[in-house]
Amino acid sequence: MRPAIEVRQAARAYRVGETEVVALRGVSLTLHRGEHLAVVGPSGSGKSTLLQLLGGLDRPTAGSVLLDGRDTATLSQAELARIRNRVIGFVFQGFHLQPRASALDNVALPLVYGGVRRAERRRRAADMLDRVGLGHRARHLPGQLSGGEQQRVAVARALVTEPAVLLADEPTGNLDSATGERLLDLLADLNAEHRVALAIVTHDHEVAARARRQIVMRDGRIVSDSRTVSGNGNGNGSDSGNGNGNVSGSGSGSGNAQHATAGPDRSGQGRA
Ligand SMILES: Nc1ncnc2c1ncn2[C@@H]1O[C@H](COP(=O)(O)OP(=O)(O)O)[C@@H](O)[C@H]1O
Ligand SMILES: [Mg+2]
Numbered sequence: 001m002r003p004a005i006e007v008r009q010a011a012r013a014y015r016v017g018e019t020e021v022v023a024l025r026g027v028s029l030t031l032h033r034g035e036h037l038a039v040v041g042p043s044g045s046g047k048s049t050l051l052q053l054l055g056g057l058d059r060p061t062a063g064s065v066l067l068d069g070r071d072t073a074t075l076s077q078a079e080l081a082r083i084r085n086r087v088i089g090f091v092f093q094g095f096h097l098q099p100r101a102s103a104l105d106n107v108a109l110p111l112v113y114g115g116v117r118r119a120e121r122r123r124r125a126a127d128m129l130d131r132v133g134l135g136h137r138a139r140h141l142p143g144q145l146s147g148g149e150q151q152r153v154a155v156a157r158a159l160v161t162e163p164a165v166l167l168a169d170e171p172t173g174n175l176d177s178a179t180g181e182r183l184l185d186l187l188a189d190l191n192a193e194h195r196v197a198l199a200i201v202t203h204d205h206e207v208a209a210r211a212r213r214q215i216v217m218r219d220g221r222i223v224s225d226s227r228t229v230s231g232n233g234n235g236n237g238s239d240s241g242n243g244n245g246n247v248s249g250s251g252s253g254s255g256n257a258q259h260a261t262a263g264p265d266r267s268g269q270g271r272a
Pocket of ligand 2: 047048049
C-alpha cells in the first residue's frame with residue numbers, strides 16, 4: 001500500500017539575517033496508515049520542523065515530501081491545502097483555537113474548508129466532540145474551557161475530517177498527567193479502530209513508550225528509528241519489525257530497552 005507520507009532526504013534551512021540555520025539535514029522517513037510513531041530528541045533537534053514537513057505546512061529546501069503520493073514541491077498552495085485537509089490532522093503545540101468560536105464551530109472549521117454542508121458539519125463536529133468527551137461543552141468558547149478541554153477540542157478538530165494521519169506536537173505538554181493519559185488513550189483507540197497513523201513529538205517518556213515506533217532526532221538528523229519488539233500489533237501487516245533489520249541511522253541510544261532498532265524505510269524501495 002502507498003505510504004501516507006514519504007520523506008526523502010529532506011533538508012530545511014532557515015535564513016536568519018545573514019546566517020543560515022539548518023534545522024534538518026537530510027531526513028528520510030516513511031509513514032504508513034496504522035503506524036504509531038513517537039518523535040523524540042533534545043530541544044532544537046528539528047522535531048517540530050520535521051512535523052511541519054510531514055504535514056505539508058512547510059516544504060523542504062532540498063529533498064522531497066510526498067503526501068498521499070504527491071510531491072509537495074509540485075503542488076500549488078491551493079492543491080497542497082486540499083490534500084492537507086483530506087489527509088492530515090494537526091494538533092499544534094499551542095492549541096490554535098479560534099477564541100470567538102464555540103467548541104463546536106472550532107471542530108467544524110476544517111469541514112468548511114473541505115466543502116461539507118452545514119448540517120453535516122455540525123453533526124460530525126458534535127459526534128467528534130462526544131468522542132473526546134466534550135459533548136456537553138459544545139457551545140463553550142475556548143476561554144471557558146480548561147487547558148485539557150481545549151486540547152481535546154484541538155484533537156477533535158484534527159480528527160473531524162477523518163484524516164489518514166494525525167500529527168501532534170507535544171500534545172500532552174500542557175496537561176496534567178491524568179488528562180494527558182486520557183488523551184493518549186483516545187489517540188490509541190483511534191489508531192487501533194480507524195488505523196489513523198499517529199506521529200507524536202514528545203518529551204514525555206510515557207508518551208514515547210506507548211508508541212510502537214520511535215525515532216530519535218539529534219542536530220537535524222534521525223539518529224535512531226526503532227520499533228517495539230513486543231508491540232501490540234493491530235493488524236497492520238507492515239508493522240512487524242523484530243529488531244534485526246537494516247540499520248541506516250548511525251546512532252543507537254534511544255535509551256528505551258523496549259525498542260529494537262530497525263530500518264527507517266520498510267517499503268523496500270530504499271534498499272533495491
Ligand atoms: N522559523 C525559524 N526561523 C529560524 N530558525 C528556526 C525556525 N524554526 C526553527 N528554527 C531552528 O531550527 C532548529 C530546529 O528547530 P525545531 O524544529 O523547532 O526543533 P525542536 O522542535 O526539536 O525543538 C533550531 O535550531 C531552531 O532554532
Ligand atoms: Mg518543537
